[in-house]
Amino acid sequence: MSAQGATPELLGRLAVSPSRRRRDRIARGTILGATILALIPLVLIVYYLLKKGLGSWSSDFFTTDPTGNTFFKTSTIGGIKSAILGTIEIVALASAIAIPLGIAVAVWLVEYGRDGRFAQLVRFFVDVLTGVPSIVFGLFIYIVLVVGTGSSYAGYKGSIALALLMLPVVIRSAEVILLLVPAGLRESALALGSPRWRVIARIVLPTALPGMVTGVLLAVARAAGETAPLLFTAGSTHVTSSNLGSFMNSLPVQIYNDVNSPTESVVNRAWGAALTLVALILLLNLLARLISRRSRLA
Amino acid sequence: MTPTGPTEQVSNLDPDTPPDTGRETASEAARPIVSPERREERAGPVTHAGLSVKLEGLKAFYGKAEQVKGIDLEFKANEVTAIIGPSGCGKSTMVRCINRMHEEIPGARAEGRVMLDKIDVYDPSIDVVAVRRAIGMVFQKPNPFPTMSIFDNVAAGLRLTARRGDLREKVERALRGAGLWEEVADRLSEPGAGLSGGQQQRLCIARSLAVEPEVILMDEPCSALDPIATLRIEELIDELKARVTIVIVTHNMQQAARVADRTAFMLDGKLIEVGPTPTIFTTPSDPRTEEYVTGKFG
């Protein structure tokens, strides 16, 4: 230690009390510990999903419908084909409804409504809609489209419920991205004499596209995982159907129904279905992330 | 407490010695003169003195890029030394190496020795946290803690070591030392961010003073302030040097001429010349120094 001739007072001043050092170390250790704690559930979930789910995966699993025989161990229980197809169909229709509508409203909010009274009202209600618990969407559609029309559950009714759920997410994420498009870009195009609709179509939307695609994919991923809105709208069934006008199965509902079963093989099927669903969602998330990297905004 | 530390010709230790007026004939700007009685009444009795700082072969790197290229420089105790030079010459970087703030930047490191009195602050056995207590820093932009009151701001450093002893007394002493006491004595519980720019900077000086450092580093402390506030701080620097060694980085040569006992000129990461301020400004030895101080570049 290069301190020959240094006064003891100075050396004393250049020391940090051990209790302070200890407190620092303990605080940092606790924070690190808590962070690890936050990561543990993910590891456990992935591990367990893989462990119990992979075992159920087989070609039969994906190509046969659930048979609805859940109580007798000797009979086959089938796979999850109708659930997968049902999810794809229902979510596709929901997206086809929510995405154009949502983006249109977002475009209106950013380009025309801006900070006006009406726009603030719209924003407020959209915000309110984000807080609605997912099951309430299902209740609404049930009342309006099932009881109201006297008809039964149908795939498209589930789609509408999901679309309602997706709408605020699409609107808000599209709005954020559109706001990130620099005002200067719009202004220079307008200054060149281009009409507004062209500026939007040719300049604003293309710039915002990757960001919006990201937001949209995330909304789709979320919708794919929702159970509650489908319980009383699309109902559930076992057969694969491409008729969105009748009962339709879906992955989340299938899992939900299987969870309560006393039969072990059914529960295993639930794990397999869960793994499938999570894989689907992760794929969408990955896609969203990859696309957002290509975004020139934020 | 009798001053410890090296016993070089530190003529300004004794508060009864009037400030050296010989410099005024050499510099263009008038130097504010504070009478010793006034100084004592504002700053309170000197309880300890500053120490010298000696840089030996100091180099500073940002990753692979060498910004400070081997500097040997001594800052004498209880003197004000100004560092001048064109922007980008490495003066801020060098000064930030003295209190080891440079290494907080990811990828940045320093080599060489920085001797505070007889101790190398880069010695591995010395805690960097303690170094910063002995060597304080005032930044370019006043940065009082926004969520704290004036009192809490000044006390912030004191509370870290929780030394027994009256906080109020120490806070008052620090505020007096920074020439801010009269202005804020009746509103100590108001937020620190509510003061004017010059007051905020004096608050930051008080905050540094409160922990009774041996050295205070100032990185262009007046560049964000108006001329009147600047002048007040320059007066303050003159008073403070009785208690601490001051190193001030400045791009304003008139300021260096007004406040500094010695001036060092840096160019491109190297020390070109150092000497008593009047000499540097009137009869520099190096032609590059002359070009800079006469405004040919920079």
Next chain:
Amino acid sequence: MEAASVPGGGRALLARSPLARLPDRALRYGLTVLAALILALIVYFFVRLFDEARPAFSQAGVFGFAFSNNWNPSAGHFGALPLVVGTLITSALALIIGVPVAVAAAIYTTELAPRRLRTPLTVLVELLAAVPSVVYGLWGIFFLAPKLRGAEQWVADRLSFVPFIGGGIVTIPNCFVAGLVLAIMILPIVSAISREVMATVPSDHKEAALGLGATRWEMIRIAVLPYCRSGIVGGAMLGLGRAIGETIAVTILVGDTQQMVSHLFGQSNSLAAAIANEFGEATGTHRSALFAAGLVLFVLTLLVNSLARLFVVRAGRATSPPRAEDHTSKGAGMLMAADTAAGA
């Protein structure tokens, strides 16, 4: 845009034919109508819900519905207090367990972790949001609950003198496990917002603290956390809102009892769970009671979320220059980060 008559083609230069202006008009008009329609739809949504819930409210009044402790649909009693209490307890548990962990993870990611770990850590914590609610339920009931049973019983026995926590038998769907899983579910949202806010702390303040000779933790304590207070509170409240509205995982994990939850490790119920469990076979007043439960649930989440938004947008505003677009988009950006982290 008519020009004064100018020799030559002056007028043609400056005027656009009405036909050329049509697309602009059409777009503007069309989009405005669309926005109005969506607004109308949303309003209709609430009106209809309220309509359906009215019979239940008229039976005992709104407060009677929400605050009487007698949920017995088969006997025609619809006092929803057990549901409300159950919802609140599991949500409170989620906050108590989840928020400190989430904030700690955010602190670690922004202040303490080595640079190259920052993105992976962020991604990992937010991956939790990609897991759908039903999978949380599945995992909770088949993996977590059995694994914790032994420990829970030990705690219940050791602390049998403590009311509510101790002295009961641990059941497999139970209130505590539901709260724990909810805590895991809100981790991403609270952590995302906390992280966003912490990243905006100006380095000025951090340097000031370090310059005074503060240790790393002390610097976080005096320069980072106080600055982020309102943002973190906002994030926690958004997490609370999420926990209150969560349906499926809670339904699976909390059991299906009509009694008020009696001990921490016993069965409970919640507003959302009751709807999910009972709606299929409910008729008449029962059904409208469930609608009423949905409405109560919705009002609760509305209150919490609105309050939360105030905090978060305020935190965004405090760090942005005072230009309208800037802080709206910054606060909105934070909220969007929260939404993406909210997942299902």
